[in-house]
Amino acid sequence: MSKIDTLRPDSRPSLLLRWKHFRMRTAGDIGILGFGLRWGVLLLFAAYFFVPLLWLVLATSKSAPQLLELKPLAFGSFQRIQEAWQRIIEYQDGEVLLWASNSIRYAIWALTLSLAISIPAGYILAVARFPGRRLLLWLTLITMLLPPSALVLPMFMELNLFHLINTQWAVILPSAFFPFGTYLTYIYYASSLPPDLLDAARVDGCSEAELFWHIALPLATPLLGLLAFINFNTNWNNFFGPYVLLNDDTLFNLPVGIQQFVLATSALRPGFNPSPGVMVGYQQAEAALFGLIMVVPVAIVFLIAQRYVIGGAFTGSVKG
Amino acid sequence: MTNQTESLPLLPLANKPRLASFSRWRHLIAYLFVLPYFLVMLAFGLGPGLYALVLSFADFSTGLPKYFAAGFGNYLAVFNEFRFSFTFVNIGKFLVISVPLGIAMVIILAILLQMRPGPLSTALRTLYFISGAVTGPVLVLIAIFMLDPSISPFQALLKGMGFQLTNDVIYSGSLPVIFTLLGFFSGAGMWIAIQYGALEAIPTEVLEAATIDGANAWQKALFIKFPLIRPYVIYQFILIFAGNVQLFVEPQILGGGNNLGVGGNVPTVWSPNQLAYNFAFEMGNFGAASALSLILLATGLGAAYLIIRWTGFFNIEN
Numbered sequence: 166m167s168k169i170d171t172l173r174p175d176s177r178p179s180l181l182l183r184w185k186h187f188r189m190r191t192a193g194d195i196g197i198l199g200f201g202l203r204w205g206v207l208l209l210f211a212a213y214f215f216v217p218l219l220w221l222v223l224a225t226s227k228s229a230p231q232l233l234e235l236k237p238l239a240f241g242s243f244q245r246i247q248e249a250w251q252r253i254i255e256y257q258d259g260e261v262l263l264w265a266s267n268s269i270r271y272a273i274w275a276l277t278l279s280l281a282i283s284i285p286a287g288y289i290l291a292v293a294r295f296p297g298r299r300l301l302l303w304l305t306l307i308t309m310l311l312p313p314s315a316l317v318l319p320m321f322m323e324l325n326l327f328h329l330i331n332t333q334w335a336v337i338l339p340s341a342f343f344p345f346g347t348y349l350t351y352i353y354y355a356s357s358l359p360p361d362l363l364d365a366a367r368v369d370g371c372s373e374a375e376l377f378w379h380i381a382l383p384l385a386t387p388l389l390g391l392l393a394f395i396n397f398n399t400n401w402n403n404f405f406g407p408y409v410l411l412n413d414d415t416l417f418n419l420p421v422g423i424q425q426f427v428l429a430t431s432a433l434r435p436g437f438n439p440s441p442g443v444m445v446g447y448q449q450a451e452a453a454l455f456g457l458i459m460v461v462p463v464a465i466v467f468l469i470a471q472r473y474v475i476g477g478a479f480t481g482s483v484k485g
Numbered sequence: 486m487t488n489q490t491e492s493l494p495l496l497p498l499a500n501k502p503r504l505a506s507f508s509r510w511r512h513l514i515a516y517l518f519v520l521p522y523f524l525v526m527l528a529f530g531l532g533p534g535l536y537a538l539v540l541s542f543a544d545f546s547t548g549l550p551k552y553f554a555a556g557f558g559n560y561l562a563v564f565n566e567f568r569f570s571f572t573f574v575n576i577g578k579f580l581v582i583s584v585p586l587g588i589a590m591v592i593i594l595a596i597l598l599q600m601r602p603g604p605l606s607t608a609l610r611t612l613y614f615i616s617g618a619v620t621g622p623v624l625v626l627i628a629i630f631m632l633d634p635s636i637s638p639f640q641a642l643l644k645g646m647g648f649q650l651t652n653d654v655i656y657s658g659s660l661p662v663i664f665t666l667l668g669f670f671s672g673a674g675m676w677i678a679i680q681y682g683a684l685e686a687i688p689t690e691v692l693e694a695a696t697i698d699g700a701n702a703w704q705k706a707l708f709i710k711f712p713l714i715r716p717y718v719i720y721q722f723i724l725i726f727a728g729n730v731q732l733f734v735e736p737q738i739l740g741g742g743n744n745l746g747v748g749g750n751v752p753t754v755w756s757p758n759q760l761a762y763n764f765a766f767e768m769g770n771f772g773a774a775s776a777l778s779l780i781l782l783a784t785g786l787g788a789a790y791l792i793i794r795w796t797g798f799f800n801i802e803n
Contacts, residue, residue, distance in 0.1 A: 286522035319537035463618035
């Protein structure tokens with residue numbers, strides 16, 4: 166017979182013991198007060214981050230009077246969602262679809278160009294020593310700190326010199342410069358690519374290009390995930406650049422398009438009388454649905470990419 | 486920065502002499518690898534920066550640039566502009582509120598989440614993260630809805646604070662707080678994930694040693710975890726400061742040039758970056774716009790430089 170049976174007569178734990186077990190299970194070493202505090206803070210912020218998104222989804226189902234009458238988090242009707250969708254699609258003869266396809270095209274161009282340019286650069290900065298390397302690293306750091314919006318005005322004048330303003334290249338070409346990608350690639354390879362591995366491959370007759378293509382690149386999958394995520398997110402949401410560099414509304418991307426749409430929605434501007442350019446018919450539901458069209462693709466990318474953000478920059482090591 | 490090198494062995498090859506004697510042939514290959522990057526950096530990073538410098542000394546009074554004709558006239562014009570101090574006080578208030586508060590809350594939430602890993606903690610982290618998908622115009626759109634006491638899900642709170650109309654909530658004086666809330670909503674999740682990753686990278690032996698020495702979870706968070714993720718906190722500070730100083734999209738849509746804005750109480754020009762835009766595209770003075778852009782750029786760089794010097798961050802080689 167096992168020990169448990171012999172202990173049985175007095176094995177029923179006392180209340181105190183059970184309380185202690187419960188405490189250890191739930192609170193551990195943060196204390197019962199800490200347990201409450203921790204969950205209180207975490208849930209409060211969960212509401213802060215989640216309720217606005219939930220509201221936005223629900224708002225697409227409600228008419229303007231319903232928004233006022235129903236509870237803020239109540240559902241209206243599916244019919245209203247369909248109506249809102251119809252009206253958005255019909256907005257300026259389907260311009261929304263054009264803007265969406267522009268957004269996709271710009272983002273794909275930016276992703277391809279910037280990764281093709283910045284990953285080889287970051288790799289070689291990490292594995293080779295050559296004159297000018299430190300300068301290039303410092304310039305990368307400095308330009309990384311400059312948000313794109315700082316450079317937009319001089320960029321406008323520069324692109325103007327080459328007559329590229331109001332063409333799709335005015336948006337695509339500047340996005341090829343991705344110093345953050347170069348810097349992160351540099352850190353990644355510098356911290357996780359064993360130099361002996363490269364030396365061994367060189368002895369075996371691998372050329373420098375083959376080293377990069379066959380050895381370094383396949384080792385960088387987590388890094389590629391992180392960079393693709395950051396890059397896609399930045400370019401999908403790029404507002405300031407297209408806003409300044411494009412006038413032709415057939416070239417707009419979704420962020421600039423939605424700004425136009427919001428300004429055209431009288432329901433969102435109670436402080437103003439409708440001026441000639443303002444369309445009275447659009448309500449909050451249309452604006453909310455338009456917002457969702459822009460947010461949902463990114464949200465999906467966010468869900469996929471989260472693990473790269475947590476792991477990519479730190480533990481993407483090849484040592485294991 | 487010894488902590489950083491312990492947890493993140495950066496540049497293990499830095500001191501290997503073998504690589505220092507890279508052959509001339511290999512130098513050439515290395516240059517081929519960096520050449521495209523250097524070219525786009527020149528064209529879309531350094532180039533515009535230097536061009537802005539040139540333009541800031543150009544005279545635009547006739548509509549066409551006369552290079553080096555203005556001297557420091559454009560800089561003087563910026564300083565004497567009646568909205569200059571207004572916009573800089575605004576951005577100053579926004580930075581003072583948003584930067585420390587944002588960083589503190591991100592670290593607190595990251596530590597609280599990572600304290601007890603599990604499915605619930607993961608779910609919450611994802612929840613915080615997902616709102617990062619909302620930026621720019623959509624972010625402003627959500628803000629307009631959330632701050633309208635008649636339809637907001639937070640209407641009880643808003644009405645409790647005595648607000649009845651959107652215009653009671655959104656006005657020039659409340660914008661620093663509103664933009665802080667917006668920035669946190671959109672940006673915090675990403676930083677929480679990054680800091681969470683940094684916390685995960687702390688070696689378990691260090692934390693076990695602290696447990697054996699009798700530290701409880703709160704003490705470990707404050708005295709061990711926080712100091713170890715300090716480099717990433719500084720990194721966050723630099724990027725958030727440089728980004729926030731450039732605030733443009735949110736006030737531009739809320740105030741909307743030409744009275745097309747949404748908030749009736751929001752001035753057309755609220756932030757310095759908007760003033761630069763106004764100089765260029767409303768007044769046609771690209772010289773003054775460039776001068777102001779450079780002043781902003783210098784502010785961001787100056788803050789970054791101070792922090793880097795002060796903390797020794799980025800000193801990852803040598």
